[in-house]
Amino acid sequence: MxxxxxxxxxxxxxxxxxxxxxxxxxxxxxxxxxxAAGLALRRDDGVRINAEFVQGRSAARAREASLASQPLARALGIARLQATGRQVTLVDATAGLGVDAWQAAALGADVTLLEQNPIVHALLADALARARACRDSRVQVLAQRMHLIRTDARAWLRHGSGGASVPRPQLVYLDPMYPAQRRRARSRKGIESLHALVPPGDDEGLLDAALLAASVRVVVKRPVGAPPLANTFGVNPDPVRAPNTRWDRYLAPK
Ligand SMILES: C[S@@+](CC[C@H](N)C(=O)[O-])C[C@H]1O[C@@H](n2cnc3c(N)ncnc32)[C@H](O)[C@@H]1O
Incomplete structure (x- = not known):
C-alpha cells in the first residue's frame, strides 16, 4: 500500500x-x-484518480439511449420493478468511484452507496457534491437520488440500515475487489488503480449480508472466470454475461 x-x-x-x-x-x-476540478489523488506516476459525474464517461453514459439494454441494466432488472409503480431502491454496498451506482441512478433507482475506504469515500463525496451543484438539471436529479454512507457494508446490511421501520432495499449490488485485477493496476486510471489502496479479499460474509437485506434480488459483478461469491443460503446465481464481466443474479431468500 x-x-x-x-x-x-x-x-x-x-x-x-x-x-x-x-x-x-x-x-x-x-x-x-x-x-479547480475537484478532489483527486495523484499517483506517484502522475496519473490522476478521481470520481466524476459531471463530465466524462459516467456523464455521457447516463445519457445513452442504449443504457437500458446494457448488461448491468438487464442484470438489475430496474425497468421490470418500475412496472409496479413504486420507487425502486438499490443499495450499492461496494460503491468505489460510483460508476455502477451512477448507472443505476440513471436507470431510475434510488441508490444508497456504502463505501468503507475513507479516501475512496472522500473522492466519491466530492464528486457527488459537485454533481448536486451542477447546472445540468439531469445531473442534479441523478445526484439527488444517491445517498453516500461511509461504513462496512456487512455491518450496515445486517444491522445498520435503520432498523425494522425502514423498508428493505429491493436490490443490493456488490462489486468487491478481485485479486486478478491487480495485475492491471498500473495501467488503469479508474477504480482498478485503487487496488493498491483497497486490498482485495475480505468479501467473506458480504453476499450473505446482502441476501438478508435485499427484498427482491442481489447482483454481484465478477470478472469472467472468477468463482461466484460464497453464500450459506445455498442459492445459485443466474448470470448475465458480457465479454469480460459476469453479473451473478441471486433471488433474495424468502
Ligand atoms: C471494485 S470497487 C467497486 C467499483 C464500483 N462498482 C464502481 O463502479 O466504481 C470495490 C469497492 O468496494 C469497497 N468495499 C469492499 N468491501 C466493502 C465493504 N465490506 N463495505 C463497504 N465497502 C466495501 C472497496 O473499498 C472498493 O472501493
Whole structure:
C-alpha cells in the first residue's frame, strides 16, 4: 500500500482524515489534493484518480439511449420493478468511484452507496457534491437520488440500515475487489488503480449480508472466470454475461 499524503493539514481535517501526513520523504507517495476540478489523488506516476459525474464517461453514459439494454441494466432488472409503480431502491454496498451506482441512478433507482475506504469515500463525496451543484438539471436529479454512507457494508446490511421501520432495499449490488485485477493496476486510471489502496479479499460474509437485506434480488459483478461469491443460503446465481464481466443474479431468500 502506498503512503498517502494530503495537500494540507486543513484539507485532511476538512475531509475527516487528520491521520494523513502533509509531507513524506517517500518518493512513491500518492498525493490527495484539491484543485479547480475537484478532489483527486495523484499517483506517484502522475496519473490522476478521481470520481466524476459531471463530465466524462459516467456523464455521457447516463445519457445513452442504449443504457437500458446494457448488461448491468438487464442484470438489475430496474425497468421490470418500475412496472409496479413504486420507487425502486438499490443499495450499492461496494460503491468505489460510483460508476455502477451512477448507472443505476440513471436507470431510475434510488441508490444508497456504502463505501468503507475513507479516501475512496472522500473522492466519491466530492464528486457527488459537485454533481448536486451542477447546472445540468439531469445531473442534479441523478445526484439527488444517491445517498453516500461511509461504513462496512456487512455491518450496515445486517444491522445498520435503520432498523425494522425502514423498508428493505429491493436490490443490493456488490462489486468487491478481485485479486486478478491487480495485475492491471498500473495501467488503469479508474477504480482498478485503487487496488493498491483497497486490498482485495475480505468479501467473506458480504453476499450473505446482502441476501438478508435485499427484498427482491442481489447482483454481484465478477470478472469472467472468477468463482461466484460464497453464500450459506445455498442459492445459485443466474448470470448475465458480457465479454469480460459476469453479473451473478441471486433471488433474495424468502
Ligand atoms: C471494485 S470497487 C467497486 C467499483 C464500483 N462498482 C464502481 O463502479 O466504481 C470495490 C469497492 O468496494 C469497497 N468495499 C469492499 N468491501 C466493502 C465493504 N465490506 N463495505 C463497504 N465497502 C466495501 C472497496 O473499498 C472498493 O472501493
Amino acid at each position: 502506498p503512503t498517502i499524503i494530503v495537500q494540507s493539514r486543513e484539507l485532511g481535517d476538512e475531509l475527516g482524515l487528520p491521520e494523513l501526513p502533509a509531507s513524506s520523504d517517500d518518493t512513491h507517495a500518492w498525493l490527495l489534493f484539491r484543485d
